[in-house]
Amino acid sequence: MDRILLAHGSGGRLAQQLVEEVFIESLTNPLLASMEDSATVDFHGQLAFTTDSYVVTPLFFPGGNIGKLAVCGTVNDLAASGAKPLYLSLAMILEEGLELSVLKEVVDTIRLAAQEAGVSIVTGDTKVVERGACQGMFINTAGVGRVPEGIVSSASRARPGDRILLSGAIGEHGMAVLSKRQGLTFQTEIRSDCAPLGELVANLVSVCPGVRCLRDPTRGGVATVLNEIAQRSGVGVFLDEGHIPIPEAVAGACEIMGFDPLYVANEGKMIAVVPVEQADDALSAMRRSPYGEGAQDIGEVTEEMPGKVLLRTAFGSTRFLPTLDGELLPRIC
Amino acid sequence: MDRILLAHGSGGRLAQQLVEEVFIESLTNPLLASMEDSATVDFHGQLAFTTDSYVVTPLFFPGGNIGKLAVCGTVNDLAASGAKPLYLSLAMILEEGLELSVLKEVVDTIRLAAQEAGVSIVTGDTKVVERGACQGMFINTAGVGRVPEGIVSSASRARPGDRILLSGAIGEHGMAVLSKRQGLTFQTEIRSDCAPLGELVANLVSVCPGVRCLRDPTRGGVATVLNEIAQRSGVGVFLDEGHIPIPEAVAGACEIMGFDPLYVANEGKMIAVVPVEQADDALSAMRRSPYGEGAQDIGEVTEEMPGKVLLRTAFGSTRFLPTLDGELLPRIC
Numbered sequence: 001m002d003r004i005l006l007a008h009g010s011g012g013r014l015a016q017q018l019v020e021e022v023f024i025e026s027l028t029n030p031l032l033a034s035m036e037d038s039a040t041v042d043f044h045g046q047l048a049f050t051t052d053s054y055v056v057t058p059l060f061f062p063g064g065n066i067g068k069l070a071v072c073g074t075v076n077d078l079a080a081s082g083a084k085p086l087y088l089s090l091a092m093i094l095e096e097g098l099e100l101s102v103l104k105e106v107v108d109t110i111r112l113a114a115q116e117a118g119v120s121i122v123t124g125d126t127k128v129v130e131r132g133a134c135q136g137m138f139i140n141t142a143g144v145g146r147v148p149e150g151i152v153s154s155a156s157r158a159r160p161g162d163r164i165l166l167s168g169a170i171g172e173h174g175m176a177v178l179s180k181r182q183g184l185t186f187q188t189e190i191r192s193d194c195a196p197l198g199e200l201v202a203n204l205v206s207v208c209p210g211v212r213c214l215r216d217p218t219r220g221g222v223a224t225v226l227n228e229i230a231q232r233s234g235v236g237v238f239l240d241e242g243h244i245p246i247p248e249a250v251a252g253a254c255e256i257m258g259f260d261p262l263y264v265a266n267e268g269k270m271i272a273v274v275p276v277e278q279a280d281d282a283l284s285a286m287r288r289s290p291y292g293e294g295a296q297d298i299g300e301v302t303e304e305m306p307g308k309v310l311l312r313t314a315f316g317s318t319r320f321l322p323t324l325d326g327e328l329l330p331r332i333c
Numbered sequence: 334m335d336r337i338l339l340a341h342g343s344g345g346r347l348a349q350q351l352v353e354e355v356f357i358e359s360l361t362n363p364l365l366a367s368m369e370d371s372a373t374v375d376f377h378g379q380l381a382f383t384t385d386s387y388v389v390t391p392l393f394f395p396g397g398n399i400g401k402l403a404v405c406g407t408v409n410d411l412a413a414s415g416a417k418p419l420y421l422s423l424a425m426i427l428e429e430g431l432e433l434s435v436l437k438e439v440v441d442t443i444r445l446a447a448q449e450a451g452v453s454i455v456t457g458d459t460k461v462v463e464r465g466a467c468q469g470m471f472i473n474t475a476g477v478g479r480v481p482e483g484i485v486s487s488a489s490r491a492r493p494g495d496r497i498l499l500s501g502a503i504g505e506h507g508m509a510v511l512s513k514r515q516g517l518t519f520q521t522e523i524r525s526d527c528a529p530l531g532e533l534v535a536n537l538v539s540v541c542p543g544v545r546c547l548r549d550p551t552r553g554g555v556a557t558v559l560n561e562i563a564q565r566s567g568v569g570v571f572l573d574e575g576h577i578p579i580p581e582a583v584a585g586a587c588e589i590m591g592f593d594p595l596y597v598a599n600e601g602k603m604i605a606v607v608p609v610e611q612a613d614d615a616l617s618a619m620r621r622s623p624y625g626e627g628a629q630d631i632g633e634v635t636e637e638m639p640g641k642v643l644l645r646t647a648f649g650s651t652r653f654l655p656t657l658d659g660e661l662l663p664r665i666c
Contacts (some may be wrong), residue, residue, distance in 0.1 A: 011552030011598075014405035016561075035565075036487055037548065038383035038414035043376050050371035051475055052420035053456045057652055081371035089384035089475050108528075125385045130666065135387075135466050142384055142422050142475030147373055154369055215370065219344030228349075232368075265344075324345035331462065 004098040009128030022100075023124060026107045027090070032121040039122035043085065046147035048083035050074060052132070053140040057331045061180040063172070063192030064267075066105035069333055070139040071113035072196045072267055074273030076216040079201040079270065082153040085117060091125040091140040098136060106137070117196035119143070130196055132238070141308070151205050158210040158233035162301040163279035165272040167200060167286050168294035171250035171261035173268070177332045181255060188249040193291075195268030200289035204230030204272060208282035213273040216266070218333055223262040223321040225271055226309045231323075239321070241313045243298045262311075262321060265332045273301060337431040342461030355433075356457060359440045360423070360447070362386045364455040372455035374420065379480035381416035383407060384472040388647060392439070394513040396525030397600075400439035402666055403472040404446035405529045405600055409549040412534040412603065415486040416478030418450060424458040424473040431469055439470070449518045450529035452476070481572035484538050490545040491566035495634040498605040500533060500619050501519070501627035503555055504583035507597035510665045512586060521582040526624075528601030533622035537605060541615035546606040549599070551666055556595040556654040558604055559642045564656075569638030572654070574646045595644075598665050606634060650655070 024033050031039040044066065054070045072090065078085040092104065114121055124220075179190055195218065205211055213233075217225040222244070230237045242259045246261045254261045268291055274282045275302040279297060286295035309321040340347040357366050364372040387403045390441045397405075402422065411418040423443065427436065446570075447454055504525040514524055530549065538544055550558040555577070556590045587594050601624055607615045612630060619628035632645075642654040 006663045007658070009552075009663060010657070011557050014658065015552075016449075016656075022447055034487065034489075036414060037410040038381040038476075038478070040381050040416075041415055043378070043380040043455065045478070047376040047378070047380070048371040048373050049420060049477055050456050051420060051424045053424045053460050053461050053471075054471060055426060055460045059472040066363065081369060081373055081466065083373075089382060091384045091386045091473050091475075093386050093388060093471060115407060116458055123383050127386050128389045129388050131470075132460055132465075134471075135462075137388075138426060138467075138471065140384065140386060140424050140473035140475075142382075142424075142473075143371075144380070144477065145371070156367075219342075219348075224344050228639050240511050255490065323349075325340070325347065326344070330339045330342060 002100050004096060004128055006096050009126060022104060022107055026111045027121045029120050037121040045159050048078050048081040048145040048147050050077040051142040052077060054137060054333060055138050055331055056333055057135060057179060059099055059236060060187055061192055062176045064194040065106055065109055066139055067109040068113045068194050069267060070141045071110055071117060072194050072325050073145040073333060074141040074143040075117045075119060075196045075198055078143045078145035079197045080153060080214045080216050081147060081216060082151035082205050083147045084202060085119045085143055085198045087122045087144045088119050089123045089142045090121045091192045093127045093129060094137040095134045095136055096128055096131045108326045117198055122288050148205060148249050150209055153211060153214045155213055155229045155232040158229050158235050158273045158301045160235055160301055160303040162212055162273050163276055163297050164299045165274060165283055165286060166296050166298045167292045169245040169247050169269045170266055170269060173266050174264035174329055174332050175250050175253045178329060186253055188248055188254060190249050193268035194265055195291045197270050197291060200270060200286060200292045201287045203285040204282050207276040210275045210278050211272060214272045216293060217269055217271055218265050218267060221263040221265055223309060224289050227323045229273060230309050231307045234306045236302040237309040238302055239299035239311045241311050243296050245294050245296055263324060334433055335433050335463055336449050337427045337429055339429050339461050342459060343524060347663060355437060359444045360454045361628045362453050367585050369527055379416040381411050381478040381480050383410040384475040385410060386471060388471050388664055389510060389666055390468060391513055392469050394510045394525055395511055395522055397527040398439055398442055399472055400442040401446045402600060403474045404443055404449040404450060405527050406666060407474040407476040408452060408529045408531055410449045411476045411478035412530045413547045413549050414480060414545060415484035415538050416477040416480045418452045418476055418531045418534060420477045421452050422456045422475045423454045426460045426462060426467050426471040428467045428469055429461055429464045429592060441542060450531055481538060483542055486544060486547045488546055488562045488565040491562050491568050491606045491634045493568055493634055493636040494609050495545055495606050496609050496630050498616055498619060498630045499629055500603045500625045502578040502580050503599055503602060503627045504579060504594035504597040506600040507662055507665050508583050508586045511662060519582055521588055523582050523586060526599055526601035528624045530603050530624060533619060533625045536618040536622045537615050540618045541607050543608045543611050544605060548604045550602055550604055551598050551600060554596040554598055556642060560656045562606060563642050564640045567639045570632060570636040570642040571642045572632035574644050576629050578629055596657060
């Protein structure tokens with residue numbers, strides 16, 4: 001048997017085999033191996049709880065695959081609430097006919113990504129749908145983490161004077177997926193930045209307990225996240241174009257395809273809005289962290305222009321970065 | 334705008350609108366309304382964590398729809414660990430072109446089901462995939478609950494002498510979905526039993542702290558769940574056919590279509606394996622509970638025939654109920 005059959009989703013013997021041979025075998029930990037309907041763990045404190053479905057196409061792209069995305073994306077949503085990510089659920093919707101080797105490769109990646117992120121996959125579910133009904137696989141992960149006492153990250157907490165920090169270069173995930181999908185090749189391959197940011201956030205909040213807001217700029221990119229913060233906090237956001245790290249290959253690909261890198265998805269970056277007096281410490285903590293080497297202070301929060309995001313260009317002019325109406329890039333995560 | 338567009342999944346203005354107008358509007362609670370990447374709640378004790386994806390087709394069937402299923406299924410998985418269900422996540426994968434009215438009806442059902450089950454939907458996600466890529470919608474819910482101190486429900490804890498309790502009539506969910514799918518009508522309409530069982534389980538564990546194992550017999554039905562318990566506990570299971578409540582309409586439909594009701598999915602039933610000395614109290618508690626009126630003692634756990642499930646028929650003979658190899662009914666949940 002080298003392909004997924006409808007019977008793998010029936011709850012019968014084949015379903016049990018699939019779970020044991022693919023999931024338990026690879027993702028082994030005592031909670032998952034118990035195969036109960038729920039995992040049970042002892043928990044005390046502020047619990048962060050989040051969910052995301054992953055429907056990216058193609059399933060494999062330079063720098064990652066749907067499995068790595070499903071771990072990092074949910075880990076990063078927990079980190080964005082200031083939490084230490086602890087436990088993930090893993091729910092897969094598989095298409096009849098999917099090669100078992102593809103599933104195994106994705107699950108192996110999930111294992112490695114979870115290991116790196118320091119999270120355990122403690123509960124799961126598998127459904128199988130007929131050929132043509134889901135394009136390979138969809139994955140949902142939900143996550144549970146613990147928020148350190150006193151830390152509150154919210155898009156409504158930005159205040160005039162705060163600094164805006166960005167953990168590194170932008171645009172890589174979206175352009176990597178799109179290039180692969182369109183069959184485009186560039187001189188320098190663009191690889192997804194997909195990475196778990198739990199440690200980066202832990203380092204940051206330990207020296208910057210006053211952090212106002214953490215957000216990972218995925219769908220809609222940096223501009224969309226900052227618009228949300230500007231609107232919900234009732235403040236303006238001014239960015240310095242020259243301080244925003246954009247890899248040359250991303251800039252080139254965006255120019256050819258007509259995208260603005262500020263709206264392109266990232267899967268391994270964090271934006272932190274921090275009080276000005278803790279900004280230097282926060283930036284240093286980011287730069288000492290894995291995946292934060294390229295962190296930059298990219299702008300400030302203002303009283304002027306509440307609800308708006310503005311970019312000071314390299315030429316000294318200023319332009320608005322509006323919230324986008326239409327769709328930029330479907331199925332990039 | 335009366336249909337789902339790809340742009341509703343982009344993270345831009347339309348995505349924001351959809352979340353605000355459909356989800357926040359209907360499922361309103363302060364945690365969800367905060368629209369942060371994670372919900373944060375205070376939690377102390379034994380935490381139960383589970384997930385399930387729902388891919389049922391058709392989306393609407395007698396007695397429920399995919400939304401009701403997505404709430405009840407995950408609530409019941411928490412209940413099956415003995416937990417009081419508390420918080421759910423809601424992740425939707427929507428197909429481009431889906432009528433907004435259909436989405437709204439499903440979300441309204443989700444609201445009502447969550448209300449009845451006493452759970453809050455505190456975090457969510459929406460993805461949109463191209464026309465033809467998911468057949469209307471898929472839903473994933475993950476759930477968090479609190480397990481009362483001292484309660485341990487596990488498929489490996491059944492002991493010889495234990496009684497097997499079933500909370501009511503079987504086979505309704507699977508046959509309701511299948512009849513609808515095949516366009517079959519019977520004299521008596523078969524309606525899904527889809528229902529939240531948190532209160533039933535809370536009542537049961539309060540008088541039966543020694544409960545060995547709780548399981549909701551969904552995919553694969555009663556026979557599959559009992560096989561799992563028999564195998565994992567290393568015990569035999571003997572059922573009395575005459576004590577298993579099977580509605581006449583279900584029995585008739587199963588006969589016509591060639592199904593055994595013991596393998597047909599339920600979405601509002603619980604199996605409880607309990608020590609014999611607490612069995613009467615447990616059964617009374619079930620019967621006093623919503624959705625437990627028809628509860629029955631259906632059999633016993635034995636030392637003989639470890640790993641096997643046997644049915645004593647009305648005629649005095651005995652037959653095996655094996656674990657099924659193939660697929661019985663795809664897409665029923």
